[in-house]
Amino acid sequence: MFILELTYTAPLDRIDAALSDHVAWLEQGYAAGHFIASGRKDPRDGGVIIAAGIDRATAEKLAAEDPFVREGVCEYRITQFVATKTAPALAEYREQLPS
Template identity: 55%
Template structure:
């Protein structure tokens, strides 16, 4: 599993111009089963994505993000193996 931290590297006006396309990109990644959760950081200087699957597939998907293509965000990927989860989220644990 992966935690992806997005950090905006452009003014919010540039980010906002790409936001609708970014949301559509997110929706497709959820539909494909790659993303588990996502949202804005507080304060709003980026976002976080919880993803599953293979790192190469994640990196390829991130490269297609309108934020990446528009040069408005940097991505840091942290891989981890979830061994514990809250009730109702046991499906996140790896065998």
Template identity: 50%
Template sequence: MFILTLTYIAPLEEVDRHVPAHMDWIKAGYASGTFLASGRKVPRTGGFILAKGDRAGIEALVATDPFMVAGVTTYDITEVAVAFTAPGLEQLKV
């Protein structure tokens, strides 16, 4: 399991120009079964994605995010081993 943390490095006006393409990319991540949850940081300085897969595959996928291609965000990729969950979230366990 990976926690992908996005941090915007460009003004929001620039980020916003790439949101439609980024959202298509997000939807494809869900369709492939890789993404489990995602959303914005509050305040809006970036976002997060919970993802499953192997590190090389996740790194390759992150490189194709339109936000990365446009140079408006950075990613921090943290691998975690989920040991406990609330009821209903058992699929997050390793």
């Protein structure tokens, strides 16, 4: 599982100008089954996406395709973790530690 942390590198007016394309890109990620949660940080200096069922190369590719990245208004920090415990509603996303 991955945490994709976005940090804005441009003023909010430039973020807002690219927001509809970013939201459309998010919708594609949800439709493909890659994303399970996303939202703005508070304060609004970036966002967070939780992705599952993909490998690091795919996470990096998805981040590079984000319109925010293409417009040069954010940077990504990608953190991989093994979700060995989840809430019952997220049981399908539980993972096993590597042997």
